[in-house]
């Protein structure tokens with residue numbers, strides 16, 4: 001079923017994200033710790049890539065660097081060919097608004113806004129007027145199966161429903177890179193599966209790239225590739241269940 | 255985006271009401287305390303309001319209106335001879351003891367007016383006739399005195415009642431409206447000659463000379479000419495009022511005491527509202543951080559915060575000044591405590607409220623600028 005939605009993993013696909021020698025540390029002097037050590041990471045258009053590894057190994061930090069919400073200390077970060085490490089803050093912010101969709105573990109919906117208003121936020125940030133933005137947001141909510149809850153406040157929804165609202169918000173402005181940090185960690189397996197089905201079905205398209213940080217092994221089966229991180233370094237990348245099922249096993253990509 | 259920022263603000267009804275209340279309280283406290291202060295200061299110059307004269311001429315030793323230093327009778331003629339003086343009338347004021355029919359004593363502020371011109375006579379007579387003051391041993395009492403000098407609160411003093419001033423009969427021929435005096439003593443009007451008879455015998459009795467310059471005359475220029483020609487001090491009404499107000503500010507504890515409450519109003523208001531604002535912004539930091547992560551530039555978030563603070567600030571200001579005016583309307587009817595709300599006061603409060611808003615907003619904006627949008631990835 002999944003195989004039909006997506007082309008098999010292909011190592012000739014163009015890069016969506018590529019980092020070279022990225023380093024990032026926190027703190028000063030004695031207490032300084034290097035969280036990312038020479039990270040060479042890549043993700044390609046059209047794939048759903050999972051970034052896995054033990055807690056504290058630097059997954060979230062790497063994701064923040066890729067998203068441009070955190071500057072790297074050294075190294076290069078390219079997203080769709082744009083060198084984020086060389087752009088100024090305002091340019092990175094504008095780039096983020098146009099090209100990246102976010103899904104957080106804590107949903108981060110604004111409790112005082114309705115679901116439609118929440119979903120419309122990325123469009124509003126890009127300068128769309130309220131009316132058209134909310135119409136598109138309502139259509140997006142329809143697609144994640146929450147068309148009737150558009151005027152509810154997020155607080156009145158279940159965790160699974162809230163994460164589906166967050167998915168609608170991440171996709172409403174048609175970004176090409178979708179970044180998810182532990183999207184199912186707070187959900188039971190049924191809701192987790194629903195969320196992943198949505199991500200697999202809507203987000204993963206040939207012109208998009210989805211990167212999911214997780215250590216929820218219940219969802220590993222949705223990945224095209226899994227990149228393993230360990231202690232601030234990329235350990236290995238392998239083709240995973242989803243692509244293995246539909247394609248000939250590709251060589252390990254470092 | 256700005257409409258969303260208002261929805262974010264209004265969405266949390268409890269927090270919103272708390273913010274508004276904080277600013278309402280702050281504006282109310284500042285406006286009301288300052289208005290009471292202005293009221294007291296206005297009381298200090300009540301005589302200037304109750305006795306309408308364009309120019310007041312007094313002994314150079316006199317520092318303010320409630321201060322009396324008797325003048326020579328010849329000073330009146332010297333003032334009259336100054337060019338541009340249309341009329342000049344002798345004026346007496348003094349604090350005298352009045353004895354009620356039941357034998358109790360009360361202090362009154364006795365005013366003696368020139369009987370031919372009645373220059374400076376009370377403007378609003380509510381009972382009786384001003385002209386009856388020309389009859390011997392007669393006075394006009396203000397409404398406050400009519401209540402205060404009566405034994406029975408249900409029956410204020412009326413026209414026809416009598417009491418004594420310095421053992422001399424004083425028959426009430428009128429009741430007038432006047433502004434309360436600083437000392438809280440009622441105003442009692444009589445003719446100058448009558449007042450001199452009530453006053454304890456001294457060689458000199460004239461307190462001041464009231465002067466008018468005729469139609470369209472420049473009071474300030476006239477006052478300067480009188481001073482130059484006679485060596486006496488001459489002030490316009492407003493000069494004398496400000497001199498009086500400043501004298502009280504310099505020489506009494508009132509400004510310190512009231513300045514302190516106005517300051518407390520300001521500081522408490524500032525603390526409460528910037529505190530609530532800041533808490534509101536901190537609470538919203540996660541939301542604003544998520545927006546920042548999603549690509550909202552700092553400027554956009556700053557404008558959202560400014561709109562939120564301004565909205566709350568202006569609504570709170572409106573409620574606060576409205577309540578202060580309501581308070582004023584009630585106390586003005588009762589006459590206590592003193593209350594005077596000059597138009598400048600709401601503007602000063604507005605400036606203070608805007609300052610509070612600016613402070614809270616810039617604290618929040620600073621916080622947003624330094625916010626790592628990456629925090630939203632953290633649990």
Ligand SMILES: Nc1ncnc2c1ncn2[C@@H]1O[C@H](COP(=O)(O)OP(=O)(O)O)[C@@H](O)[C@H]1O
Nearest residue numbers: 026027035053054055056057058059060061062
């Ligand atoms: N802003 C920060 N300041 C200091 N230390 C940080 C900061 N962010 C992350 N760290 C540290 O970096 C390490 C990796 O964190 P993180 O990237 O969140 O790991 P993961 O997502 O893999 O669990 C942790 O030890 C964490 O304490």
Ligand SMILES: [Mg+2]
Nearest residue numbers: 059060061181
């Ligand atoms: Mg993490």
